[in-house]
Amino acid sequence: MSEYPNPEDDQEEAPAPLPLPLDAWHREKGGRMVEFAGYLMPVQYEGIIAEHLWTRESAGLFDVSHMGQLEVSGEGAAQALEALLPGDISALKAGRLRYSLLLGEDGGILDDLMVTNRGGEYYLIVNGATKWDDIGHLREQLPDEITLNHLDEQGLLALQGPKAAEALGRLGLEPAFPGMPRLEELKFMQAAPFFWQGRPLGVSRSGYTGEDGFEISVRADDIVALAEALVEQPEVKPIGLGARDSLRLEAGLPLYGHDITVDTTPGEADLGFAISKRRRTEMGFPGARRILSEMALGPRRMRVGLALEGRMAAREGAEVFSGDERVGVVTSGGFSPSLQRPIAMAYVETAHAAEGCALSLDVRGKRLDAKVVPMPFVPHRYHR
Amino acid sequence: MSRYFTEDHEWIEIEDGLGTVGITDYAQGQLGDITFVDLPAEGASVAKGDSVSVVDSVKAASDVYTPVSGTIAEVNAALADEPELVNTDAEVGGWLFRITLSDPAELDALMDEAAYREFVNGL
Incomplete structure (x- = not known):
């Protein structure tokens, strides 16, 4: 404690x-x-x-070690967590973990996290920069019979x-x-x-x-x-x-505070996989109505991967253009050591988010050519 | 032939009225792996303190300010394919641009090598 x-x-x-x-x-x-x-x-x-x-x-x-390690326990801990995030925690078996999102009432993302079923309790790893806010949110939202421990x-x-x-x-x-x-x-x-x-x-x-x-x-x-x-x-x-x-x-993995924030939703962030199938029909997580209707209709803008021409990198804040029209903004970017070229993540209007779309980025007044490419930029090599 | 330094970690070496400018070894160490150098246009007229070049590292992009006013005479073409020269040879082969000085008296305000080393030691 x-x-x-x-x-x-x-x-x-x-x-x-x-x-x-x-x-x-x-x-x-x-x-x-x-x-x-x-x-x-x-x-x-x-x-x-x-x-x-x-x-x-x-x-x-x-x-x-800067990340927050939390433990949630007590009768009904899975249901209590499901009221705050869109994963099927009840179906998460002991010894398994899952990526999830702490959501605000309007469907904005408060944090992204890993939830592990440790048998007797749920173990959460949350971002370092947001852990104090997360702890406050969980304390306020979790019912009294649920115990929250900060494993500090x-x-x-x-x-x-x-x-x-x-x-x-x-x-x-x-x-x-x-x-x-x-x-x-x-x-x-x-x-x-x-x-x-x-x-x-x-x-x-x-x-x-x-x-x-x-x-x-x-x-x-x-x-x-x-x-x-x-x-x-x-x-x-x-x-x-x-x-x-x-x-x-x-690896195409978003960084909280940059590629996902309280002002982005799971649909926009292309994190729909974090919303479990059962939860899509049963709902009952914060922002469910907005998130699900947005995913059904297609969000206004989407998080995409961009591959840049040349060697100059575009970083967070660089504006994205289609011709002369501003259609988005870079949320993180830099030189890819594995691909030996600059890459970026950006939010762009859905009309310009399809793979292969030719866009340009404004970097210090210069226009860099870029193309929408699938993420991950470098294939995952997980041990499945 | 003489070499001067700025508090922004540029060096300039003067030979026959032409200045060769680069960033110092200390600066490249702080920036880390350099992946791209955005160089000024040859023939451009620049004023002391203007940001005329950008050195991109994996971490961040950093402005390079010209230590003197003048006209860009030449840029280091080798950096297009080998930006890492700025890491490996910052104070010789990793030079950025050459400039024809319009006001050589501006050099008087810069540090000599000994003063710069002392300045860096104090950081």
């Missing part, structure tokens, strides 16, 4: 960024620390491109890449209970508890890079030992936030 910051404090100047449990370790490994989501985090070690490519061909270790003494590591399973496998994780799956038995979007040298770990086969890999919840007291054991594996290097962003962009 944690002490939540006094809401009044938010009125003051932004507080000094907090160090994460691995702070000294990052510095020792040559990490260049920057402020992100209220924490000091490594943006890069040896260089974003090298770290990006290393993750795609081997395995990268990411410290994502847990750190979170992600090990991502085609050699992640091989590297983590060498650490000899033991299933926490008889009958629980072994590490190598976990498939994409499955989770299980383990012990590593007597230390408890919550492991899921999931991530934010499009690669095979794992997310590992570990006690903050144990995180240095685990991070060190992982980078001792020849396949593994520590990877900073810079490559995390370029990897998720290539």
Whole structure:
């Protein structure tokens, strides 16, 4: 349990960024620390491109301890969560996880998150920058008999890449209970508890890079030992936030606060898959009417992928044109190290959102040619 | 031949009235992997402090300001195919453009190498 910051404090100047449990370790490994989501985090070690490519061909270790780890429990926890998000949580089996959206009453996206059924309780991973708002929202909305725990003494590591399973496998994780799956038995979007040298770990086969890999919840007291054991594996290097962003962009995965916000809806964001079939007929989630009618009729604008000509990148805020008509705006973009060309995500009017549409982007007064392309830009390689 | 530096981390080397401009090794280290350099048009007339070039890294786009006024005489064509030269050889082969100075007295306001190194150490 944690002490939540006094809401009044938010009125003051932004507080000094907090160090994460691995702070000294990052510095020792040559990490260049920057402020992100209220924490000091490594943006890069040896260089974003090298770290990006290393993750795609081997395995990268990411410290994502800034993210919020929450636990929701009590009689009727699944139904209580279903009142706040559009996933079929009741049908989520123990040991499985699912991507979902915390929705506002008007159908806007308050956050995106992962929900894991841990058997007795639901385990949520939410974005670092929104976790305090999420906790406030959940406290207010969840019924009294439902308990919300902020697991703020847990750190979170992600090990991502085609050699992640091989590297983590060498650490000899033991299933926490008889009958629980072994590490190598976990498939994409499955989770299980383990012990590593007597230390408890919550492991899921999931991530934010499009690669095979794992997310590992570990006690903050144990995180240095685990991070060190992982980078001792020849396949593994520590990877900073810079490559995390370029990897998720290539994988077509939206970044909250940029590609999805309270002003975007699941239909516009092309995240209709997060609205489970049963929920589409039964509804009963915030904004259901608006979201479902928008999806049925087609949203006014859509999140699309853009491949740019040339080498100049377009970034968040760049305006999108069809001829002389402004038809959208870039929400994230940059140079793709894997494709060696600039790519972007943008919201464009639906008439211009079809694959192959020729558009142009205004970057510092220059017009860059771009084309709507399917996402992901780089194919996912999950272990299904 | 002499080299001057700005607080915005550009260098300019003067030879026979022609200045060669680039960003410093410190600056390229801060920017990280450079993926594209947007260069000025040859023949363009520019004033000291104008943003005349943009260096794009994986992280962000950064303006490069001309340390002096004048006319762009030449740009480094090698950067079109090899923008990473700015990372690997920032203060020699990774130069950005050459400029014909219109007011050489502007150089007096710039730092020499020793002053720049001291400036960077203080950052």
